[in-house]
Amino acid sequence: MAYYRNFDTPPPDPKVLQALTEQQRQMQQRIILQKPDFELKLIAGCDSSFIGEDTILSAFVLLSYPGLEVLEKVWHHGPVELPYIPGFLAFREAPNLLKAYEKLQQKPDLIMVDGHGISHPRRLGIATHLGLHLNKPTMGVAKKVLVGKYTEPDAAKGSVAPLIYKEEVIANILRTKDNVKPVFISPGHLMDLESATEIALACATRYKLPEPTRLADHYAAVFKSEVL
DNA sequence: GCGACAG
């Protein structure tokens, strides 16, 4: 398990920024674009469910982007070693998620994880852990706050409000559906907050959860019932 | 000492 963290891009010096080309500027602002050939064509979503006390079942769903057609769905289940402790979710769920990930025939360009990315006491949420392990862009989509203060965004779909922790914006609270509780979007690894927010909204169809996460959640439940 | 606390 990795203990490093990825640092979100610091605000560039406006004076230097102005001397850069448009591409150099984007590279400074968006880590996701540092890889010149990066294109988001395949996006994955993952989620875990539990069978009894000590068995975890994780599911990965692979979707096309921006079409959001389901291309693959895989799962893996095994024993769970640790209890749930806020702030240490990755140690409980990441090992099994990684085993499920290996079963994907095709690998995604980006992974959407249920839980937080850098919006974590040590900037090491489960989405960040997975990104570090796989050296792949990841982002977190959480249903509840872990740390930080915020005010709710407007009631209309697309509204955003910042989640602040120690003077820093660590996530965006995004309304993915009119009059429904918003979700917490944060970068996990190799990407920035703005890109994560845009992608989450682009994946929000008619439900609260963005499609990758919603479908992973759905299939995790389906596979679980098949195992029982 | 008293809350808050991803899944």
Place this chain on the structure above:
DNA sequence: ATCTTGTCGC
């Protein structure tokens, strides 16, 4: 996460 009934609103 999981256990669970009815209920409010589009």
